[in-house]
Amino acid sequence: MIKINSICIIDDDPITVFGMRRMLDTLVTYNTINTFENGKQAIDGIKAMMLAGKEIPEVIFLDINMPIMDGWQFLKEFIALPIKDKVRINIITSSIDSTDAHNWKLYKDKTHHTVTYNHKPIRKQEIAEITKVA
Amino acid sequence: MLKKSQKTNNSYLIKQLPQATVFVDIRKAIVFVSDKWLYDFDFASSAVIGKSIISLFKNSNMEWQNAISECLKELPNLTLTESHIDANGIKKWYELQSTPWYDENENVIGTILQMKDITVRVLAENKLEKLEVIFEDISEIAEIGFWDYNLAEDKMFWDSRTKAIHEVAEDYSPNFIDSLNFYKLGNSRNTISMTVNKAITHEVPFSEKLQIVTAKGNELRVITSGKPLYKNGKFSGMVGTIQNVNERHLNEEKTHENQRLLRTLIDNLPLGVSIKDLESRRILVNKSEMEFCNVTSEQDIIGKDDFNFFDKSQAEITRKDDLAVMRDLKPILRKEVTHNEGNDEQSTYLISKIPLIDSDEHAYGLVSIRMNISEIKQKELELRKLIDVTSSQNKKLINFAHIVSHNLRSHSANISMLLDFLAAEKSDLERGKLMKMLLKASNNLLETLDNLNEVVHITTNTSLRKKQVKLNTKIAAVKQNLSAELNQHNIKVLNSIRDNVKIRVVPAYIDSILTNFMTNVIKYRSPKRNSFVKLSSSTEENYTVLHIEDNGLGIDLDKYGEKLFGMYKTFHENKDAKGIGLYITKNQIEAMGGKIAVDSTVGKGTTFKIYFNDKD
Numbered sequence: 001m002i003k004i005n006s007i008c009i010i011d012d013d014p015i016t017v018f019g020m021r022r023m024l025d026t027l028v029t030y031n032t033i034n035t036f037e038n039g040k041q042a043i044d045g046i047k048a049m050m051l052a053g054k055e056i057p058e059v060i061f062l063d064i065n066m067p068i069m070d071g072w073q074f075l076k077e078f079i080a081l082p083i084k085d086k087v088r089i090n091i092i093t094s095s096i097d098s099t100d101a102h103n104w105k106l107y108k109d110k111t112h113h114t115v116t117y118n119h120k121p122i123r124k125q126e127i128a129e130i131t132k133v134a
Numbered sequence: 135m136l137k138k139s140q141k142t143n144n145s146y147l148i149k150q151l152p153q154a155t156v157f158v159d160i161r162k163a164i165v166f167v168s169d170k171w172l173y174d175f176d177f178a179s180s181a182v183i184g185k186s187i188i189s190l191f192k193n194s195n196m197e198w199q200n201a202i203s204e205c206l207k208e209l210p211n212l213t214l215t216e217s218h219i220d221a222n223g224i225k226k227w228y229e230l231q232s233t234p235w236y237d238e239n240e241n242v243i244g245t246i247l248q249m250k251d252i253t254v255r256v257l258a259e260n261k262l263e264k265l266e267v268i269f270e271d272i273s274e275i276a277e278i279g280f281w282d283y284n285l286a287e288d289k290m291f292w293d294s295r296t297k298a299i300h301e302v303a304e305d306y307s308p309n310f311i312d313s314l315n316f317y318k319l320g321n322s323r324n325t326i327s328m329t330v331n332k333a334i335t336h337e338v339p340f341s342e343k344l345q346i347v348t349a350k351g352n353e354l355r356v357i358t359s360g361k362p363l364y365k366n367g368k369f370s371g372m373v374g375t376i377q378n379v380n381e382r383h384l385n386e387e388k389t390h391e392n393q394r395l396l397r398t399l400i401d402n403l404p405l406g407v408s409i410k411d412l413e414s415r416r417i418l419v420n421k422s423e424m425e426f427c428n429v430t431s432e433q434d435i436i437g438k439d440d441f442n443f444f445d446k447s448q449a450e451i452t453r454k455d456d457l458a459v460m461r462d463l464k465p466i467l468r469k470e471v472t473h474n475e476g477n478d479e480q481s482t483y484l485i486s487k488i489p490l491i492d493s494d495e496h497a498y499g500l501v502s503i504r505m506n507i508s509e510i511k512q513k514e515l516e517l518r519k520l521i522d523v524t525s526s527q528n529k530k531l532i533n534f535a536h537i538v539s540h541n542l543r544s545h546s547a548n549i550s551m552l553l554d555f556l557a558a559e560k561s562d563l564e565r566g567k568l569m570k571m572l573l574k575a576s577n578n579l580l581e582t583l584d585n586l587n588e589v590v591h592i593t594t595n596t597s598l599r600k601k602q603v604k605l606n607t608k609i610a611a612v613k614q615n616l617s618a619e620l621n622q623h624n625i626k627v628l629n630s631i632r633d634n635v636k637i638r639v640v641p642a643y644i645d646s647i648l649t650n651f652m653t654n655v656i657k658y659r660s661p662k663r664n665s666f667v668k669l670s671s672s673t674e675e676n677y678t679v680l681h682i683e684d685n686g687l688g689i690d691l692d693k694y695g696e697k698l699f700g701m702y703k704t705f706h707e708n709k710d711a712k713g714i715g716l717y718i719t720k721n722q723i724e725a726m727g728g729k730i731a732v733d734s735t736v737g738k739g740t741t742f743k744i745y746f747n748d749k750d
Binding site: 013015016018019022065073093094097121122 | 536539540541543544546547548550551552555571574575693
């Protein structure tokens with residue numbers, strides 16, 4: 001079993017969140033797992049963790065199309081945060097819009113964090129591959 | 135030696151000779167002179183007798199002195215022609231004739247010199263000679279031949295040039311009828327016959343431009359001139375000339391033809407062409423330019439400038455360009471100019487101006503070419519509009535395809551994932567949970583499909599009929615439907631729209647649009663204050679504009695502006711938000727030829743402006 005301290009899932013679809021958690025439970029052991037319904041909640045949550053001196057998530061699963069603040073807006077604010085450790089951000093989307101793939105390449109090159117781009121539906125096998133410390 | 139009496143006798147006879155005569159002895163001294171000689175050379179009798187003839191003429195011109203010496207060489211019967219220039223510089227020509235002078239015993243005792251004044255004859259000869267040369271030159275250059283008809287002999291004399299023109303042999307000798315038969319049958323033959331007849335009966339000369347057919351069958355243009363001659367009041371013959379003007383005629387024809395061709399060409403060009411002088415006055419215009427200046431005859435436009443036809447401001451621009459072209463000797467090419475046609479219509483022209491430059495490199499005018507491109511411009515505008523519409527539709531389509539793909543994929547991904555779990559799940563309790571989730575996922579998929587259907591219906595159904603409706607009637611109906619919620623949240627509706635404001639809309643769409651905006655007012659009201667919504671209307675160009683202003687939560691347009699009308703975009707923590715309403719609303723408004731604008735401040739409120747197209 002892979003061991004991860006802290007995992008974070010950002011997605012507005014409860015079924016997807018349910019599925020992700022269920023698959024992760026069988027693949028990894030973790031201390032904490034946080035879920036957020038949109039980018040706004042997530043960035044606020046992570047900022048609060050930093051303020052409280054809590055552990056920053058090592059692996060983030062990020063949806064793109066979300067209300068209020070979408071995945072890209074979240075990513076923009078997240079990479080601007082003063083986080084020295086390398087965080088693994090796995091984008092998981094059902095979008096086939098080429099601008100989304102283009103955006104991913106832009107952000108990937110802009111940050112020291114690891115950013116991957118994955119399509120829904122995501123299988124257990126893929127989750128196993130992308131759920132590790134960056 | 136002569137006896138004294140005889141000598142006196144001789145002297146008297148010689149004195150009276152009508153011709154200028156001088157007797158010179160072998161010592162060249164003058165013995166006898168005629169009075170005529172003294173008169174001709176202006177000598178006094180006493181001053182010459184016994185004097186040397188050579189010394190008498192020692193101040194004369196050299197040629198004359200030489201001639202005198204020649205004559206005294208005692209040669210038999212010498213005749214010379216020489217000129218003498220007297221003390222006054224007057225030149226006279228003389229025929230000098232010298233004869234030896236014999237005594238009774240046939241001994242030569244001197245020379246008899248006769249000098250005949252032939253000045254008149256010499257001058258006449260010179261003049262004639264000159265005239266002949268000139269005449270020959272002229273007739274050769276101008277190809278003029280002579281003819282001479284003698285009635286008594288019925289003989290027509292042709293000189294060699296006349297024969298050459300007719301292309302006949304040198305020995306050809308026609309009669310009068312023969313000569314007329316060279317004129318081409320028809321107009322030329324008729325004209326020459328009638329003209330000759332008239333010349334004879336009316337005693338007048340003639341000159342006609344005619345056509346002949348030469349002996350070799352070549353057709354030539356000639357000018358035949360003639361003058362009838364009369365003897366004792368009776369017609370005796372005729373003289374005249376014939377000139378070959380074929381080349382000149384062909385050149386003239388060619389020039390005329392070229393002029394006609396040029397005229398036809400410029401008149402039928404779809405361009406306005408005008409040639410202007412230094413003062414920008416028109417020297418030459420074509421039909422199209424006359425139409426442009428609204429004149430029907432050339433007289434109304436030649437010599438006139440633009441100030442005669444157009445606004446002062448417009449004419450000033452034209453004049454400025456004209457001056458620049460003529461000053462810099464550089465053409466203006468394809469300058470786009472709009473022109474007021476008077477009846478509120480504007481036309482667009484491409485104007486080119488080319489300077490006309492003389493051999494001294496100075497401009498003496500310009501050619502202006504005007505091309506009406508209004509239609510092309512109009513087409514271009516329409517095309518651009520079409521491209522805009524097409525590209526916007528294309529963008530919408532791609533966007534829609536992405537939405538469809540994204541939404542269907544996310545639901546089907548969920549269903550697929552849940553089915554995987556279900557297949558592996560043993561626990562009945564867990565299976566029940568998964569089944570519930572599957573049902574939810576399936577319902578979500580169906581709802582998405584319904585939404586997409588609605589959008590497709592709006593975008594594809596362009597044939598929907600628009601009707602004119604009273605805006606307030608529609609607002610009242612929506613207000614009625616939402617009255618329970620409006621009252622519950624104490625939202626005031628402040629409507630300042632006048633009852634006569636009408637809009638052209640698809641009735642079903644306007645119901646949906648108004649309901650959606652009013653619902654949004656309710657959904658996104660601010661809990662911190664008493665809510666209101668203000669409705670008003672205005673007119674902008676072809677649009678009636680409905681303003682919907684609320685004092686609700688407001689929205690950060692810098693962040694969400696682009697996505698506000700996107701599908702499945704929500705911006706507030708509101709469980710009712712589905713992110714479909716504004717997307718459908720926008721599609722409905724655009725399907726009716728309208729547009730939508732938004733202004734909002736977070737915490738203050740939002741104003742939507744909905745543009746209803748009054749025309750199409």
